[in-house]
Amino acid sequence: MKARGRAEALVSRYLAIGAALSLAALYAALASSEPLSAIRSFFVAPFGSAYAVLDFIESAAPLLACAVGASVAFRAGAFNLGGEGQAAAGAFAAALATAAFSGSASGPAIGPAGAGGSALNPLLVIALAVLAAAAAGAALAALSAAAEAWSGAEVLLTSFLFSQAAIIAVDWAVGGPLKDPASNLLAMKAIPLAYRFARFAPPAPLSAAAPLALGLALLAAWVQKATRTGYELKLLGRNAAFARASGIDSRLRGRALVASGALFGVGGSLVALGAAGRAFVGMTGGVGWNGLAAALVAGSDALGAIPASLFFAWLDAGARQSSMLSDLSPDSAAAIKAIALFLITARVSAARISAARIGAAPMRRGRRP
Amino acid sequence: MIDRIAAIAAGSLSAAAPLLPAALGGLLTARAGSLTVALEGSMLAGAFAAAAVANAAAPALAAAGAAAAGGAAVAAMALVAAALAGMILALLVGACAELLGADVFVAGLAANLLAPGAASMISQALYGTKGVLVAEALRAPAIWPAGFAEIPLLGRALFGQGWILYLLAFAAMILVFILDKSVFGLRIKAAGEDPEISRAAGIDPRIYRIAAHLVAGAAAGLSGAFLASQVAAFVPGISAGRGWIALVAVYLGGRKAGGVALSCLGFGFLIAASNALQGGSSASSGAALLSALPYVATAIALIAWRRAARGAHGARGDRWRI
Secondary structure: OHHHHHHHHHHHHHHHHHHHHHHHHHHHHHHOOOHHHHHHHHHHHHHOOHHHHHHHHHHHHHHHHHHHHHHHHHHOOOOOOOHHHHHHHHHHHHHHHHHHHHOOOOOOOOOOOOOOOOOOOHHHHHHHHHHHHHHHHHHHHHHHHHHHHHHOOOHHHHHHHHHHHHHHHHHHHHHOOOOOOOOOOOEOOOOOHHHOOOEOOOOOOOEOHHHHHHHHHHHHHHHHHHOHHHHHHHHHHHOHHHHHHOOOOOHHHHHHHHHHHHHHHHHHHHHHHOOOOOOEOOOOOOHHHHHHHHHHHOOOOOOOHHHHHHHHHHHHHHHHHHHHHOOOOOOHHHHHHHHHHHHHHHHHHHHHHHHHHOOOOOOOOOOOO | OHHHHHHHHHHHHHHHOOHHHHHHHHHHHHHOOOOOOOHHHHHHHHHHHHHHHHHHHHHHHHHOOOOHHHHHHHHHHHHHHHHHHHHHHHHHHHHHHHOOOOOHHHHHHHHHHHHHHHHHHHHHHHHOOOOOEEOHHHOOOEOOOHHHHHOOOOHHHHHOOEHHHHHHHHHHHHHHHHHHHOHHHHHHHHHHHOHHHHHHOOOOHHHHHHHHHHHHHHHHHHHHHHHHHHHOEEOOOOOOOHHHHHHHHHHHOOOOHHHHHHHHHHHHHHHHHHHHHHOOOOOOOHHHHHHHHHHHHHHHHHHHHHHHHHHHHOOOOHHHOO
C-alpha cells in the first residue's frame, strides 16, 4: 500500500515535469521564428556532444549541494530561506581560505604550487577551503537556529534576513577592500589553477566538484533513509508536536538547519573553486534559490535532489544554448522550473488530499513539503 | 541638520511606501489562513507590467504631442496593468493552493521563480530586450505647489513626493478598511479562523482565501509599479527582496494592520537612515556595509519581539505566530 502510494507520487512527479517540458516546447515553437531549431537547441543541444553533457553535469554540482542542503532543512521542518546568502558566505570563505593557505595572497596570481613560499599541498588547501565554506554557511544558519531556540523567531524570516545581510557584506568585501587592484572586475584575485577543482581529463570540464556533490547527496540520503536521526528528523518535520511527545529532542531541527547551511556553503565553494575560479560580486547568481526549488521539485528528498539538479542544469544549459543559437530568452529556464514546481505541488498534494478525505492524513496546516 | 532630518523623513516614506500595500495584502492572506509568500513575485510582475505598458504607449504619446492629460492616462493604464499582473500571479498561487491542494508556501516560491523568468521572456519577445525597459511616462511629477516641499522638517516628506506615493497611501487606507471594517474582511477572517463554521454559514472559505490572494497580488503589483516609477524603468531584480521584507512586516505586526504599518515605517526609516549615514562615501568604503543594517536590525527586532512575547505568555510565543 505504502509502496504503491510512493510509486503514484513518483509517477505524478514525472508527469508534472513532462507537462512543464511540453509547455517549454510550446513556448519555443510559438516564440521563435525558427521553431524547429529552437526546440532542437533547447532540448537536444545539451546532449549534443560529450563535452556538452559533461559541462551541464559539472554545472549541476553546486546546485546539487544546495538542493541537498535545502532538502535536509525542509524535511526537518526548518524553512531555510537563507541559502543564497549561505552559499555566498561559503564561496567567500573558500576564496579567503585558498588565498591564506596557498600563499597566493602575495605571490603570483597563477603559478605552480609552492610559488608563494609557505604554500601547502593543493589538495589539502582545497579540502580546507571546502571546510571553511561549510563552516561559514553553517555559522550563518546557526544564527537562525539559535534565534529560534532562544526566542521562537521564525527561521523562515531570520534565515532570509541574515542571508541578505551576508550577501551585502560579501559583495562589499569582494568588490571593495579585497578587490584585485590589477583587474577591472569587481572580484578578488583569481584562485591559482592548482587550487581549483581539477578537471579529470582536460579539456572536458568535469571536475571533482561533481563527485563531491554526489557523495554529499548520497550521504544525506543515507542519513534520511537509514538512520535513526533521519527518522526523527522526518517525524519532526511532519508533526513537531507528535515528535516532541515521542521524546524526540526538538533541538535536532536546529542541527538540521546548521547542516543545511553547511551544505549551501559547500555549494558556494564549488562555484568559487570550480568554473568561476575566483570570488566576484554576485557570484552565487541564484544558486541558493535554484537549489531550494530543485529540493522542492524532489519532494525534499536528498536522493531525488540528484535527478532534480540535473534536470535544472539541463534546462539552464538548454535555455543558454537556445538563446545563443536562436531568438529565445535565456531566462525561459526559470519559468519552466517554476511551472514544474507549480504542477508538482498541485499534483502531489492532490494525491494527499484524496488520502485526507478518507481520514489518512491531516488536510490543512502542518502539511509542508 | 534640519535638512538632514527632512531628507531622512522623505527617504523613510518613499522606502516604506512600496512595503505598505504589499504587507497589508499579505496580512489579509494571513487572516484568511493562507499566508502568501508570493509578494516578491507580484511586486516584480507589477513593476514589469507598469513599465511595459508605459514603454509601449510612449511612441503613441509622442505622436500625439505628449499632452499632460495623455501622460496621466498612460500612467493610469500602467498602474491598472501592474495591479492586474500582480493579481494573475496571485491567482495562480491561490487557485493552486485552494483548489488543487498545493502547499501555499511552495506555490508562492514557484510564483517568485516564475515572475522574473516570465518578465524576461515577455520582454524579449515583445520588446527585444531582456534587460532594462525604459518607461519615462511613469516618472511621477510632484503634485503640490513647489513652496510646500520647502516647509522645514516634514515638508519634503509630505509634499515633495511623486503622486504614485499618495496613491499607495490611499490603497493602504482601503486595505485597512477591508481588513478591519468590511464584511468581506470579516468573512476572510472567518474563513481563516474556522473554515468549518464559515462553511456552515454558507461561506465557501476557499473562495474567500483566493479573493484574499487576489487583493494581496493587486496591492503588491501597485507597490511594484511604484518601484518602477522611482527609476522610470523596469530593471531585472527591481523588487530586490522588498516582497520578503513586506512578509517580515506581516509577522512583526502581530496580525494587526497598525502593527504592520508601523513595521513598514520602521523598515523604511532604517533604509533611509543607512543611506543617510553612508552619505556620499564611495561603494568600497566601510560605510557601504551599512546597507546591511536594515536587515540585521529587522532580524534583531523580530528576535527581541518574539523573546518578549514568550516571556509574557510563558509558552513558546505561539500566540504571535501566524
